[in-house]
Amino acid sequence: MLVRSQITAERQRRGFTIVELLVAMALIGVMASMVGMALSSAQGDARRARAKLQVAKIREILLHRWDDYMVMQMPVNLLDSGVPFRGRQRASERARIRLALLRDRMRIEMPDRITDLANPAQSWPTQAFDTGTASWKTVTADTLSAPLLDIYRERVVQTYVALGKLPASATYADVFPGGVDSLPPSSSDNDLWTREHQSAECLYLILSAMNFAGRPALDAFRPSEIADTDGDSMPEIVDPWGTPIAWARWPAGYWFEISAIDARTDLGPDGFDLLNASVRYKDTAVATKPFNLQPLVVSAGPDGEFETRFINGLDPDSQIEINYVGASFRVTLSGFTEIDPYYAYTDTTTAANLKTKSGQGGVGYMGDLDGDGYDASVDNLTSSEL
Ligand SMILES: [Ca+2]
Ligand SMILES: [Ca+2]
Ligand SMILES: [Ca+2]
Numbered sequence: 496m497l498v499r500s501q502i503t504a505e506r507q508r509r510g511f512t513i514v515e516l517l518v519a520m521a522l523i524g525v526m527a528s529m530v531g532m533a534l535s536s537a538q539g540d541a542r543r544a545r546a547k548l549q550v551a552k553i554r555e556i557l558l559h560r561w562d563d564y565m566v567m568q569m570p571v572n573l574l575d576s577g578v579p580f581r582g583r584q585r586a587s588e589r590a591r592i593r594l595a596l597l598r599d600r601m602r603i604e605m606p607d608r609i610t611d612l613a614n615p616a617q618s619w620p621t622q623a624f625d626t627g628t629a630s631w632k633t634v635t636a637d638t639l640s641a642p643l644l645d646i647y648r649e650r651v652v653q654t655y656v657a658l659g660k661l662p663a664s665a666t667y668a669d670v671f672p673g674g675v676d677s678l679p680p681s682s683s684d685n686d687l688w689t690r691e692h693q694s695a696e697c698l699y700l701i702l703s704a705m706n707f708a709g710r711p712a713l714d715a716f717r718p719s720e721i722a723d724t725d726g727d728s729m730p731e732i733v734d735p736w737g738t739p740i741a742w743a744r745w746p747a748g749y750w751f752e753i754s755a756i757d758a759r760t761d762l763g764p765d766g767f768d769l770l771n772a773s774v775r776y777k778d779t780a781v782a783t784k785p786f787n788l789q790p791l792v793v794s795a796g797p798d799g800e801f802e803t804r805f806i807n808g809l810d811p812d813s814q815i816e817i818n819y820v821g822a823s824f825r826v827t828l829s830g831f832t833e834i835d836p837y838y839a840y841t842d843t844t845t846a847a848n849l850k851t852k853s854g855q856g857g858v859g860y861m862g863d864l865d866g867d868g869y870d871a872s873v874d875n876l877t878s879s880e881l
């Protein structure tokens with residue numbers, strides 16, 4: 496019979512063989528990597544949850560303003576040389592002019608690109624059909640007042656004045672010395688505002704001039720969530736992976752992409768145009784009728800890439816950017832012209848085109864835009880999926 500001390504001595508003498516040691520080390524390695532994977536996936540989950548929360552918060556703040564526009568009065572003035580407009584179509588013509596003014600006001604007050612801020616309220620030389628005289632008449636709409644535009648512009652100018660990049664006497668035009676169309680994409684060749692991340696920078700501007708739940712909207716974000724990632728001194732809200740959170744005011748292309756969706760049926764009619772007064776209804780050549788659009792807020796996700804059309808204002812493929820007041824981006828009929836939230840670059844005359852490759856010009860379109868075989872938008876977090 497072995498006594499306890501003999502067993503202990505036997506064990507001590509044996510020690511570990513090389514094989515045992517190697518197995519133990521391999522096991523420790525596997526366990527360590529399992530713990531590491533669990534930790535990093537927990538970290539990834541936590542980041543996704545945080546990004547979701549940010550996107551939801553921004554969406555809620557934007558929708559708060561969005562809803563105000565539904566009932567907002569517009570200075571519609573249906574007069575023809577001082578003679579009141581007559582005829583049954585009076586209501587729908589009024590609604591059409593109101594829609595044009597309303598969209599212009601939304602463009603200015605909820606900018607998602609620099610051109611929205613660079614172009615002031617437009618005058619809308621319009622015509623309206625008077626059934627009383629059975630003729631088109633030139634009508635006038637009063638000039639839109641958009642006080643927020645001045646606030647945004649002043650903030651941009653003061654940012655650069657404070658940094659000594661512009662003189663104290665500078666005006667908004669000085670931010671674009673070569674004109675807004677020649678704005679450089681990145682800050683390597685410009686020390687003022689740049690196109691890169693412009694939608695995120697516009698989003699920050701909007702939030703900076705807004706109250707939400709009785710407090711400045713920016714109070715809803717921690718200082719660590721605000722950064723200037725592209726070095727042009729215009730801040731952005733950044734997601735947990737350090738990428739600016741982008742947004743699109745009229746993301747019609749987001750819905751064109753999803754072929755299973757018939758936007759008009761599934762999203763309902765344009766909530767701002769209850770009388771179906773838009774030019775798109777009148778023009779039989781335009782198949783895509785307006786549907787209900789809500790703002791789209793997007794985090795690029797863990798890969799930091801959007802692959803979303805125009806969301807950065809930088810189109811990697813064609814370097815063309817939608818300027819909503821530009822003549823070629825509007826819909827026009829019988830001299831009546833309106834801003835077109837449903838604009839897509841190529842042939843927009845059939846709904847089918849908007850859902851295929853040729854329709855990828857729609858704002859908010861997500862997919863493999865750079866054609867490298869990988870769709871970097873699949874891990875994006877968007878407000879439409881909340
Ligand atoms: Ca920028
Ligand atoms: Ca910036
Ligand atoms: Ca992505």
Ligand SMILES: [Ca+2]
Nearest residue numbers: 863867869871
């Ligand atoms: Ca790609």
